[in-house]
Amino acid sequence: MKHITRLGMLVGVLALTQGYGLGFGSMGQVSSSMGGAGVALKNSAWGIYYNPALLGADRRAKVGYSFGAQFREQNLLQLATIDFEELSQITTTLDEKLLGGASVAGGAITIPGGTGGSNGNVTIDGALGDALGKLFGVGADGTIGEENIKNLAQDIGITCNGGGVTKCNDLSTLGNSLQNNTDAQNKLKDKLVDAAEAAGAPPLLTGIFRDIDVSNIGKIIEEVGKGDFNMEKFLASAGTVTIPRGADSDIDKLLDAFDTLNNTLQGNDFSLNSQNGIVIQFRGKERTKKVEADGIGEVTVQEADSGRGAVAVAVLPQMFVNLSATINPNHQRLIIGIGGCSDMATGAGCSHFIEAKPTDGGLEFSVINGNGSSPSTPPQDFTDHSILSGTHTPHGIALGLIEVPVGYGHTIYTGAGDINIGGAVKFIQAFGYVYSTPLSFSDLKFETPSLDDMTMQQTFGIDIGVLYTPSFLSKFNIGLVAKNLNAPTINMKNGADVVLNRQFRAGVSYELLDFLTLAFDADILPNNTLSLTNPKSQMIGGGVLADFKFVDFRLGAMKDLQSKAGEGAILTTGLNLFGFFDVAVEYGLGQNVTLYGFNVSNYMAIKLGGQFSW
Incomplete structure (x- = not known):
C-alpha cells in the first residue's frame, strides 16, 4: 500500500460528480466500431436504440447481445500513484545523487578545518566534489588549500591582499567577498558550469548550476566552507533552482509527481460507463403489391401495400460513474x-518548505521562509495557499439504469421514396448515489454510503x-432521431437531479456495394453529461462496414467536439465471426495516462457480443 497515500486515498474514495x-x-458492437454511427x-x-424508424426499413428478425465498458480519465487516476513521503524526501534524493556516493573522478574533495572555517576537515564526495575539484584545480591529494582559493578569486576578479579587508584564505571569506559583486558572481557561476561539464558530472548538477540565482552564489560558497552543507541548505541558499527533466530517472519520477499535481489543479475528471443489452x-411483413388484369391482356400494378414493420423489445442495463475533485x-x-x-x-515537523512551479524543461524550486519564526513553523504561504493545507470537495455520482424499450417501425411508400417512421416507449428503473462532502488532508473522514442515501425511482421515456x-438513390439513407422527448427526470437525493435530456442526432448511410456500407452520425445539439x-x-463520427456471409470487418473514427479531457480523435474497429463472436474496440489518440508503469490512452472502450439476422 506504499503508493496509496493521502491524496491517493482521496481519489480512491470519490465514490462517485454532481451531474445533470x-x-x-453507444449500444452494440456494429455502431461502436463504426465511429458511433x-x-x-x-x-x-440495435435500431430500437439508435433510431426506431429502422424497424420499418429492415424488417428481418434479429437478435443481438452486447456487454462492455468505456473509460475516460483526465489528470485524476495518476494521483493514486503519488508517494507523498517520497516527495517530502526530495532533498535527500538530491543529496544522494549529487553530494554522496562514489566520486566520478575517483576521489573525494577535502577542505581542511582551518581553511573551511570548521573545527575539522570537510569532505565532499560525489558529483559536487568532482565539480569543486575542477573548479579549484586541486592536486592529487584532493585538498582545497589557500592557494587554490586565491587563484580562483583572482580568476573571477576579486583582489586578495592577505590580511587586508578582502581575504581569500578560506571559502567562508571568499563567499563573503562575493556579496554584492555581480560581475564576480556571474563569472563564478560560469566557471561552476564549466567545471561540472569538465568533471563529467551528471546533467542534473550542471543544470542546477546553470539556473542558480547568482545573487545567492556567495552564500552557497560560505555554506560549503562551513562544512554543514547539504541539499536542503543548498536549496535555501540558492534562491530559485530549476531541476531539469531527463537528467536522472529517479529525479524524473519526482518531477512527474509534481506535474501530476499541477495538472490536477488545472482540471480533473474520471468516468467509467458500461452499456449492455439484449434485443x-x-x-415484420414484407412489402406486397396488388396486380390486376383488364381482360384484354393488359396488366397494371396498383399501389403497394405497406405491410407491417418490425417490432422490437430490449433489456438495456447500464451504469454511469463519474468523479472529480473541486x-x-x-x-x-x-x-x-x-x-x-x-x-x-499541516506541515508539522518540517524543517523547510518549498514551492514547485513546472517549467518547459523541468521544475522550478524555491524555498519559502517561515516569516522569521522557527523553521519548523509553517509559513503563511503554506497555511493559506498550499494544496495540502486546504479543504477540497470531491464530487461523485453513480447512476444505474435498466431500460426496457418496446418499439415499432412503419414504412410509407411514396413516389419520392420510402419514408420510415418509428417510435419506442421505454420503462426506466433508475438507481443512483451522489457524494459531495468537503475534505481536508489533515482530517480525512469519509461518509459511508448506505441504502438510505440511494435513489431508486421508476420513470419512462419516449x-x-x-x-x-x-x-432516385435507393441505396442512400438519411436518418433523424429524437430520444427522451419527455425529458425524464431522476430525482437524486440531496437535490442533484439528473435529467435525461432530449437528444437529437442525424445520420446518413450509403450502401456502396452489396457488402460495403458507409455511415456517418452527428449530434445536432450538445448533450449534458454527469461531469x-x-x-x-x-459526438460526430463515422465508419465503413464490410459485411460478408460469415464474417464482417468494421473501421471508423469519432470525436467529442465539447470534451476538454484531451482524448482527441478516437479510432474504432470491430470484427464479427459467424455471428456468435463480435468485438468492438475504441481508442483515443490524444493524451496518455501512466499507471504503475503502463502507458495507455486516457480514453478506451471495448464491447463483446454477437448478433443474428434472418
Whole structure:
C-alpha cells in the first residue's frame, strides 16, 4: 500500500460528480466500431436504440447481445500513484545523487578545518566534489588549500591582499567577498558550469548550476566552507533552482509527481460507463403489391401495400460513474514541507518548505521562509495557499439504469421514396448515489454510503425517429432521431437531479456495394453529461462496414467536439465471426495516462457480443 497515500486515498474514495444528464451513448458492437454511427444504419440489430424508424426499413428478425465498458480519465487516476513521503524526501534524493556516493573522478574533495572555517576537515564526495575539484584545480591529494582559493578569486576578479579587508584564505571569506559583486558572481557561476561539464558530472548538477540565482552564489560558497552543507541548505541558499527533466530517472519520477499535481489543479475528471443489452426484433411483413388484369391482356400494378414493420423489445442495463475533485481556489499552489515532516497536511515537523512551479524543461524550486519564526513553523504561504493545507470537495455520482424499450417501425411508400417512421416507449428503473462532502488532508473522514442515501425511482421515456430513402438513390439513407422527448427526470437525493435530456442526432448511410456500407452520425445539439469538468458532449463520427456471409470487418473514427479531457480523435474497429463472436474496440489518440508503469490512452472502450439476422 506504499503508493496509496493521502491524496491517493482521496481519489480512491470519490465514490462517485454532481451531474445533470447523459450523452447519447453507444449500444452494440456494429455502431461502436463504426465511429458511433447508427441512426441510418440498417445492418445493426440495435435500431430500437439508435433510431426506431429502422424497424420499418429492415424488417428481418434479429437478435443481438452486447456487454462492455468505456473509460475516460483526465489528470485524476495518476494521483493514486503519488508517494507523498517520497516527495517530502526530495532533498535527500538530491543529496544522494549529487553530494554522496562514489566520486566520478575517483576521489573525494577535502577542505581542511582551518581553511573551511570548521573545527575539522570537510569532505565532499560525489558529483559536487568532482565539480569543486575542477573548479579549484586541486592536486592529487584532493585538498582545497589557500592557494587554490586565491587563484580562483583572482580568476573571477576579486583582489586578495592577505590580511587586508578582502581575504581569500578560506571559502567562508571568499563567499563573503562575493556579496554584492555581480560581475564576480556571474563569472563564478560560469566557471561552476564549466567545471561540472569538465568533471563529467551528471546533467542534473550542471543544470542546477546553470539556473542558480547568482545573487545567492556567495552564500552557497560560505555554506560549503562551513562544512554543514547539504541539499536542503543548498536549496535555501540558492534562491530559485530549476531541476531539469531527463537528467536522472529517479529525479524524473519526482518531477512527474509534481506535474501530476499541477495538472490536477488545472482540471480533473474520471468516468467509467458500461452499456449492455439484449434485443429481440420480431420479423415484420414484407412489402406486397396488388396486380390486376383488364381482360384484354393488359396488366397494371396498383399501389403497394405497406405491410407491417418490425417490432422490437430490449433489456438495456447500464451504469454511469463519474468523479472529480473541486480544488479550493485559494489553495492551488504546490507548496510542500521537506526535512523531518511528521504530517504533510499541516506541515508539522518540517524543517523547510518549498514551492514547485513546472517549467518547459523541468521544475522550478524555491524555498519559502517561515516569516522569521522557527523553521519548523509553517509559513503563511503554506497555511493559506498550499494544496495540502486546504479543504477540497470531491464530487461523485453513480447512476444505474435498466431500460426496457418496446418499439415499432412503419414504412410509407411514396413516389419520392420510402419514408420510415418509428417510435419506442421505454420503462426506466433508475438507481443512483451522489457524494459531495468537503475534505481536508489533515482530517480525512469519509461518509459511508448506505441504502438510505440511494435513489431508486421508476420513470419512462419516449423516442421517435424517421428514415428517408429517396427513389432516385435507393441505396442512400438519411436518418433523424429524437430520444427522451419527455425529458425524464431522476430525482437524486440531496437535490442533484439528473435529467435525461432530449437528444437529437442525424445520420446518413450509403450502401456502396452489396457488402460495403458507409455511415456517418452527428449530434445536432450538445448533450449534458454527469461531469462537472466536461459538462457537455457532442459526438460526430463515422465508419465503413464490410459485411460478408460469415464474417464482417468494421473501421471508423469519432470525436467529442465539447470534451476538454484531451482524448482527441478516437479510432474504432470491430470484427464479427459467424455471428456468435463480435468485438468492438475504441481508442483515443490524444493524451496518455501512466499507471504503475503502463502507458495507455486516457480514453478506451471495448464491447463483446454477437448478433443474428434472418
